[in-house]
Amino acid sequence: MNKLLVVGSVAFDGIETPFGKADKIVGGSATYISLAASYFKLNQCVVSLIGGDFPKNYLEMLKARNIDTSGIKVIENEESFYWKVKYDNDLNSRETLLTAINVFENFNPQIPESYKDADFLMLGNIHPRLQMQAIEQMNKRPKLILLDTINLWISENRDELLEVLKEVDVISINNEEAREISNEYSLVKAAKKIMKMGPKYVIIKKGEHGVLLFHKDAVFFAPALPLEEVFDPTGAGDTFAGGFVGHLASTSNLSFENMKLALVAGSNLASFCVEKFGTQRMESLTQEEVYRRLRNFKQLTQFDIELNEV
Numbered sequence: 001m002n003k004l005l006v007v008g009s010v011a012f013d014g015i016e017t018p019f020g021k022a023d024k025i026v027g028g029s030a031t032y033i034s035l036a037a038s039y040f041k042l043n044q045c046v047v048s049l050i051g052g053d054f055p056k057n058y059l060e061m062l063k064a065r066n067i068d069t070s071g072i073k074v075i076e077n078e079e080s081f082y083w084k085v086k087y088d089n090d091l092n093s094r095e096t097l098l099t100a101i102n103v104f105e106n107f108n109p110q111i112p113e114s115y116k117d118a119d120f121l122m123l124g125n126i127h128p129r130l131q132m133q134a135i136e137q138m139n140k141r142p143k144l145i146l147l148d149t150i151n152l153w154i155s156e157n158r159d160e161l162l163e164v165l166k167e168v169d170v171i172s173i174n175n176e177e178a179r180e181i182s183n184e185y186s187l188v189k190a191a192k193k194i195m196k197m198g199p200k201y202v203i204i205k206k207g208e209h210g211v212l213l214f215h216k217d218a219v220f221f222a223p224a225l226p227l228e229e230v231f232d233p234t235g236a237g238d239t240f241a242g243g244f245v246g247h248l249a250s251t252s253n254l255s256f257e258n259m260k261l262a263l264v265a266g267s268n269l270a271s272f273c274v275e276k277f278g279t280q281r282m283e284s285l286t287q288e289e290v291y292r293r294l295r296n297f298k299q300l301t302q303f304d305i306e307l308n309e310v
Contacts, residue, residue: 002249004037004044005115005142006030007134008124008238009104010054010072014084015277017091019231025278026058028081029124029148032235035282036242036269037122038065039290040250045071045115047134049107052076061283071112078103091233092207111137120249122241123147123168128160135167144254146170146245147199148237154180166198172241174205187212188219201259203244205237213263215256222263225271225297232277236270239282243269268294 008030014023030046037044045068052074059069084098109130116139123131125148135145147168153161154177161181165171171194175187181197182190191202191214202214210223243266251258271293275281 002042002119002143002252003115003117004042004120004122004245004249005047005071005111005118005134006033006037006044006122006124006242007047007109007111007131008033008122008126009081010046010048010050011081011083011104012054013234013278014082014098015232015234016084016086016097017232018087018089020277022232022277023084024082025280026055027083027235027278029126029235029238031062031279032238032273032282033122033124033242033245034062034067035065035279036239036266036273037246037249038067039243039269039285039287040246042246042249044068045112045118047071047109047111047115049073049075049103051078051080051103054080068112068115071110071115073110075103075106080104085234087233091230109134109137119143120245121145122245123164124238124241125150125153128153128157128164131164132160132167135164144169144245144248146172146241148172148241149177151177151180162197165194168199170201170203171199172203172205172237172244174207174237178202178204188214191219203263205240207233207236211240211263211267213259215259218256220256220260220263222260222267223297223300224267225293225300227271227274230274233274234277235279236273239273240266240270242266264294264297268297 009028011028012024013027079102081104082100087094121142145168178190182193184190194202204212213220244262247262247265
């Protein structure tokens with residue numbers, strides 16, 4: 001069974017959308033990634049840093065889902081990372097109201113010995129310096145290294161991010177981030193330019209408009225499933241990444257054809273994440289619901305057409 005190592009934030013979020021508010025709920029990139037990946041058969045470990053205010057029963061819930069939390073260090077007399085955000089009516093734009101780094105200011109990822117030989121390494125959207133520290137601690141190069149990042153690191157820590165990109169196989173970013181990294185408006189040109197920076201595969205997320213996968217000259221598109229209700233888009237991108245890497249790790253198949261399936265698997269799980277605030281939906285999600293919605297994805301995209309030679 002493959003090992004997945006997830007390095008990122010385990011934190012608190014304060015969320016305000018047109019549909020309501022939720023404060024001090026559990027969030028963080030590593031949380032969403034690991035929860036999504038837990039729907040696949042693999043061993044995984046999370047590396048992060050939390051304060052003594054973080055609910056212990058939540059860590060127990062992660063353990064119950066076969067997630068090794070030995071890499072999550074606790075500093076009892078400090079507070080966990082806290083991010084507060086307000087989304088506009090269309091849920092596509094947001095305003096950060098508060099970022100309290102708290103204990104995470106002292107985060108230096110310490111990879112457990114039992115996961116220094118992990119087959120898959122997923123780097124959440126943390127500072128590029130921390131992402132590089134995680135890579136450098138591995139005893140051997142993983143079969144696949146995946147990275148997520150955000151505009152903050154692209155604009156303020158570009159040189160460090162470019163160094164990390166040389167080491168990774170897959171980058172998962174949204175269309176705005178792709179354009180900022182590449183200085184190209186066309187997403188096709190942006191992906192080609194980013195691949196020259198290091199990653200062999202570029203994933204560009206377009207929210208409700210689906211997701212693109214680029215590899216060499218090949219392009220694949222997976223739609224987003226139309227939903228009746230969307231309450232909270234927080235963590236959807238991380239949930240997608242967890243589903244993507246979870247599928248790859250569970251199948252041990254790194255072909256481009258299987259990455260197409262991983263793209264759909266990630267999109268499928270992300271469609272559940274947005275249905276409730278925070279991680280609530282991912283905690284209650286059943287395998288039957290996952291399979292049923294996968295069938296909906298297939299029906300959404302499958303068609304027969306007769307092509308005549310010209």
